[in-house]
Amino acid sequence: MSTNVFAKTVRGFTSALERTLVSEITAHESGLLQSLDPRVKLVGLLALVVAAALSRKLAVTAALFALGVVLALASRIALWSLAKRVWVVVFAFTFMIAAPALFLTPGQVLYSLPFGGLTLTSQGLRSTVLLIARVETAVTLSTLLVLTTPWMHLLKALRTLMVPVEIIALLAMTHRYAVLLMETANSMFESRQSRLVGRLNGHEHRHLMVNTGGVLLSKTLDLGNQVFLSMQARGFRGEVYLLNDFRLRGWDYVAMSGFAVAATAAVLAGR
């Protein structure tokens, strides 16, 4: 596991940085969801996520999933990328967690395994399938939000959910510096790796990892103080102001009613 841990961590950073880039590109495509006011999109997609979470019927969950696929297609999001980023990952993860429930849920026996005395129950099957379908649907819908909205628009749209303006400023800054710190950490690891001679044992590895974290933390704190100075220098007095210029257009009202109808129908049908 010598360079493994570094490589794994660096891969994590690269893929996260890549994701921000991909969302920035897809968010500027001309598609259905991209054309909507971010507030409408935020509230609308969230309503669908909640409807998916409320649904107790597989058919309704499946319908919501299908709606997600249609929205993705109409927003020029390649299905294979959605499959790679969401569907496969979510399925693998959820199935791993839910699989034992197939046998552990008491109920009507469908099939007895020839070994171990395990029985597959209809309740277990239902429960597992419903869980996987629901998680897939919810994650698909929320990923659509991320993929079709420039994230600072998404941020400002949070105002409509009564998120305080300070929190929005904090989120904006957190995201901005998370990217910077990821890049910093990445280059720290890369320079470490380039100077690494021989194999390290677990303890040395741990030590290196923790130390890198420490250096990153002191950089973080220094950056925090400096950023505060630079905010002060431009008149920051502890109050946060944001400039919002979203304007609802006719199309947004259509979309709003569309979301409302779909979510309400799903909630009613899914009971």
Add this chain to the structure above:
Amino acid sequence: MPESLSFDAGKSEVLEFEVENVRYEYDRIPALQGLSLRVRAGECIALLGANGSGKSTLLRLMDALYFACKGTLRFRGTALTEAAMEDDAFALGFRRRVGLVFQNPDIQLFNPTVFDEVAFGPLQLGWPRAEILERVHATLAWIGAEHLKDRAPYRLSGGEKKRVALASVIVLDPDVLLLDEPTAALDPRSQSQVIDLMESWNNGKKTIITATHQLEILGEISRRAIVLEHGVVVADASPDEILANTELLESANLIHSHRHLHGGLTHKHTSPYLRHEHRKPD
């Protein structure tokens, strides 16, 4: 406020900054040790000094981000103290008139997009919305960065970052501009872009104080050069005089004489910048 664009700068007899015997310490490590300096309105000054000579500290004191431990620092007659900066009216007036561009643009660019970055200052000063939009667009056009307005700061190149950082301060149209190493770590083209921007903005009316250790830009950015060493002023003269004083530059660690071996012969030369003198006609 934007109405006061013609604040009473430009008259060269007005004293902009009076720095008197200022001392500043970080955790008992002195950065400035009794530094004195006078800056008249409309001057273009270069603060020269090696790393750790106190340039950045001085700029931060002049921008009322740090406060002198001893001595006084006045801006247009008013001492810059913590108490003075707690007064909202004074503080906002000061922030509007004095702008500081930080060396590291990652510190300066803390907003999610370029547009928000440039709009940050005006928003803090409470300008009317329409005014902000207009000024921000004008400033972005001026730095040639309109196409970047929705870009996140981490998607900018080094030169673009520097220009946006400059725009984020200049949008307020301050009378005094403090610049910390504006051209450090830039490629030659970005470097000259930044210098051109500073010159086109200045127009002879503004006070500009630039901290740098790059001697090659001295002639373009200043009419007066001040050399700092260990937190005190060791020289204060015209850029030409400073550049001619090799001994001074060497002792202030601004140039470094070194020996080369050319075909068995050794010869000594100091800095290539000394021969590189092209001043723009005034």
Add this chain to the structure above:
Amino acid sequence: MHIPDGYLSPSSCAVMYAASAPCWWQALRRTRRKLFGRTLPLLSLFAAFSFVIMMFNLPLPGGTTGHAVGVAVAAIVLGPWASMLAISLALAIQALFFGDGGITTLGANCFNMAIAGSFAAWGIYQLVSLGAAPDSRRRIVAAALAGYGAVNLSALLAAIEFGVQPMLFRDVTGAPLYAPYPLSIAIPAMMAGHLTIAGAAEAVMSAGLFSFLRSNEPALVGITSMPVQAASPTPRRLWGALGVVLLLTPLGILAGGTAWGEWAPQDFSDAAARARIAAASGQSAPPVAAPSGLARLASLWTAPLPDYAPHFVKSAAFGYLLSAMFGVGMILAVTWILRRAMQYANQRSRQ
């Protein structure tokens, strides 16, 4: 232990948002009042740091790797209120912009990791390091325990949230609608991974970061505290608060305890099945050992009970629950003993 969308019922999510909201509000109010804006960048930067540190793969003894959250360092440097905001921000960024962890479950995740985690970490650190010299080893132990305790409390809370789902939400046929495992499975499966791997990762990272900070940024973690930090509360109040947390945990579970009866005990006493569950529900912590240690503790509990004891007390589930509680209690006890021992040593050396 990020809970993704879909595992908790919307009503549970709403409850968790409702539980988090007053804490956030209070935290925002306190940090705003204390710092006139300096917190704003510091909080964001700490949140960004926590976001990044969650991506560090930390090699652990035994050949596995784990991830830390950074909650203990945040709590020690920023104090519990600012820390809970910082960690919440990191979780929100993950959920909103990177699609990790759910949006509907954000309230629950923040409650478990940011809010309860910050309080636990801060409390444990204050308790263990009480009266310790700035350069004493005890402070490093305190930081490690703070991380360990915080992560395990977070995991326990998440497990409880999972575990109540099948009790409360089933369809007409009795099939669970959300997370399918009852408390008796959810708690040991979750805790097995956290008492070992995730807890160790957090402890190692907390201790390491703390000692790094102490030698490089002593002002942040030493006796001279940041302006953000609240004044140290009296130890009595701290013990009181921890006691309440400890008491509330099982009470909440006992309230819904009847659901256990429906589960055949052999389902989770079967070693193979249990191993699978443990591996599966250990979430982000990869290879999870079968909770054999917990099982032993469980039988330890049930064995000496007389036959006429109420049925549920004898159930393995109850044993698991108690062993989980026992884990938390043990942390506290060790904490207390360590503190006493060190105080005693200090007094001796002064005399």
